[in-house]
Amino acid sequence: MSKQLIIFDTTLRDGEQSPGASMTRDEKIRIARALEKMRVDVIEAGFPIASPGDFEAVKAVAETVTESTVCGLARALEKDIDRAGEALKNAASGRIHTFIATSPVHMERKLRMRPDQVVEQAVWAVKHARRYTDDVEFSAEDAGRSDLDFLCRIFEAVIDAGATTINVPDTVGYNMPWQFGETIRQLIERIPNADKAIFSVHCHNDLGLAVANSLSAVMNGARQVECTINGLGERAGNASLEEVVMAVRTRQDVFDCDTRLDTTQIVPCSRLVSNITGFPVQPNKAIVGANAFAHESGIHQDGVLKHRETYEIMRAEDVGWSHNRMVLGKHSGRNAFRTRLEELGIHLETGEELNEAFARFKELADKKHEIFDEDLQALVTDRGLEKINERVKLMALRVCSETGETPRAELTLSIDGEEQTTAAEGSGPVDAAYKAIEALVQTGADLKLYSVNAITSGTDSQGEVTVRLEKGGRLVMGQGADTDIVIASAKAYINGCNKLLDAGQRAHPQGAADV
Missing domain, CATH: 3.30.160.270 (Alpha-isopropylmalate synthase LeuA, regulatory domain)
Structure with a gap:
């Protein structure tokens, strides 16, 4: 079994489905660049059929990102898959992610299709997607409430059709960790051609169990986790990327796999997503919250001063808490300003944009003595929103x-x-x-x-x-x-x-x- 755990980030797609979190094309590119810098394996850039704007955003991300695979979502419909294929045609590495519902309630009430028809449609969709790319992911929507025998049947069929990743979503956050882990284990054991695909999970947080369910799945053989920065997502959100990654990295005594992520980019990426979406990170949020590495209790402070590991299981520096404290002021020059923006993953395309941003920086520097990275993120995002x-x-x-x-x-x-x-x-x-x-x-x-x-x-x-x-x-x-x-x-x-x-x-x- 592979020792690498693939991180599939869906902040730009599922995260964007949070009410009010819709992002512009340029904002998606900024986040995608930050994810690429963090070495995320797969970036789900959007749902191309949803609108012309979403199509253009996925296309732009696909043409910008070179080190990560760029993915587009498509229902198991010809028009969806064709649109995704068109958006991804210039990607250095592209993936089409197609899905259809498999739970009894979804098949009967939403799709109004018989199980045989669902299998047939899924197989057709995967084969059609293979016309555009060899990297095809298939998801069984609401797999967490689907019949296990039916999941085995449909997954075996789509793997035969060419699906290289099989995703098992807990779409409504219904599963318990031990239950979900057992589902993954049985799927891998019972499907004859399971060795020809990577098994993935996509967990929602309706009961606060998205990360726990994801980790349970990894313990039972899943080798891709679909997650979002800050746990962003519709309803109660998705599995939090930073929590999944750092749980696996910190507990190597438990997990027999690890990610390839540069974890020092976690906090900068978290701040960028928070800044662009307007969703603040709660202070006690694991890994990226302001209090995650703060100690007020005298007993805790004494222990940390004597030996950090008494009360800290991770180093703050390992997730990016200290490395990016670069203070600029009103005497800072244009080159220092531009260099720091680029280090933060902010690329201004034209000299006019740089001049405008620098003027706003100087205006802010006249109001406050020190300009921090967070100020720069807010300054550029504020201007981007106005555009x-x-x-x-x-x-x-x-x-x-x-x-x-x-x-x-x-x-x-x-x-x-x-x-x-x-x-x-x-x-x-x-x-x-x-x-x-x-x-x-x-x-x-x-x-x-x-x-x-x-x-x-x-x-x-x-x-x-x-x-x-x-x-x-x-x-x-x-x-x-x-x-x-x-x-x-x-x-x-x-x-x-x-x-x-x-x-x-x-x-x-x-x-x-x-x-």
């Missing part, structure tokens, strides 16, 4: 908030090139600013989420604000960053408004595919 659509721009904002008085905001926006000014009162300065913006833009959206996160420590830290707006069933995420939290809040709301006003913004992929 989606700039029909609405913040020109000026003045707020008044004092004890015993009703907060008031005076606001000037540029809307389609025309400046408009208004004022509004609210329960606080942010509420007043939002009411003033809405009075001018009139999106009619409901504010579903307002979140503030300090990017770095200190009172001069940039505040990063995330909002989630909903209108007519459509969810969009808006982000803004500034050392002034009210201005950051206004930027975030305006960013969300621009997304709502952008007719070209694709529908959210939620519900398009759930593997």
